[in-house]
Amino acid sequence: MSKKTSRPLKGVTGLVAESEIPYHGVRGIPHIREPGNAVRRKTGNWRIFKPVIDLEKCIRCRQCFIFCPDSAVIWKNHPEIDYWICKGCLVCVRVCPVKAIKSEREQE
């Protein structure tokens, strides 16, 4: 989003006379000019249910790692969930053959 540069009418934030709307040139065009920036977008706050892995039960079969549609499961000799990225689709819960992944309701 661009910086606040237009002059709102006194007393009401956001209400602007049309003549006061600034022109931002190419900054006002909806392009993303930088590759590989999706990692910076937090999608973890979309979650309603959060998958939690019980490493005691986990048999390291890598099913969750393979099936995660967003590569939110990272493999470090055992699975680990990147909660910044994980949207909570719970595919991992479904595919786990030993039911080592539980879904927990996200708190506010």
Next chain:
Amino acid sequence: MKDLIDGNAAAAWGARLSRVMVVPNFPITPQTEIIETLAKWKETGEWTGEFLPMESEHSVLSAAVASEAAGARTFTASSSQGLVLMKEIHYVASGMRLPIVMVNCSRGLAAPITLWPDNNDFLSLRDSGWLMFFAQNNQEVLDFIIMAYKISENRDVLLPSIVNMEGFILSYTREPIEIPAQDVVDSFLPEYRPKVLLDPEKPMSLGVPSLHEYMYFRSQVHKAQMNALNVAERVFSEFEKTFGRSYGLVEKYMTDDADSVFVTTGSLSTTVKAAVNALRNEGRKFGLVRIVCYRPFPKKELEFLSNFENVIVLDNNLSPGMGGIVFSELRNLATAGVVVSLGGKHIGRDDFVKIGKKLSGAKGEFWYFGEKTV
């Protein structure tokens, strides 16, 4: 029967109660549930029409033109990008005078891509010759579909109709709805009996080229639109007698003693009504005028706007290079125009209260970007 359903389900009920025979369709958010609901009824046998999944919206409306020309009552629905893909055929349907009825779940047009509502997709049909109705709640979505068939199929009109609801705000929000009984709807909306139709026994061509006569035929579309004003009013009063809910080309809310009014369309109106109540509590005499029937445009019914000190037009649409579209049409009567809520940007009661206070006495064109960004 009372039920708690969302706008999409209300639209599907409207189609089912109107006994539509053909539904060519293509999915698009936020309209898909209309098609899903009809597909489910088709499977269970609750609705027995022809369900035609097509390969694009352009094909959807082409199929609708064909089936309506063959004498079948036809229904379809679309949204945003889908509606503008249909565009070429919209003009064909009105020129061929085919009383198709469709629903649009309005959604802002790309780019940038959005899923949230504004009325630019719907208002792009402004000059297409379709009758255009703005529903403000889910009950109106259902009622307007039934009434739209009756208005469209009138021999003095014979034009297609489109009913608009805001995507998400109505399409995915449940409200208590009165679903009328089928036999009552049947008594109100008789079977479609076209005067001219495609018949393999008597072959003919429809929508043929004409050069010198083009202007004459388009003038007839205009005349039919103007006839629709009277026909719509008759249908509204007949609807009230049958179903008990009253509608008009223009809705007036607390305008009798008002000195200032907002002019709105669609679901924005329900929020603005709350703002009008809040402004009244503070002793400010505000009212609301809602345009229900956008084409034909109820010019006469809106002339009374000249009686008010402030006429603030709220547009959740934009004609870049001109401004709000409804404000442009009311330029001789309105004092201020505000572009609000493009792409469904949040706007609430308190925002309208602020706008109302601030723009009392102001003239010109304004934008409301909301609290966060400009």
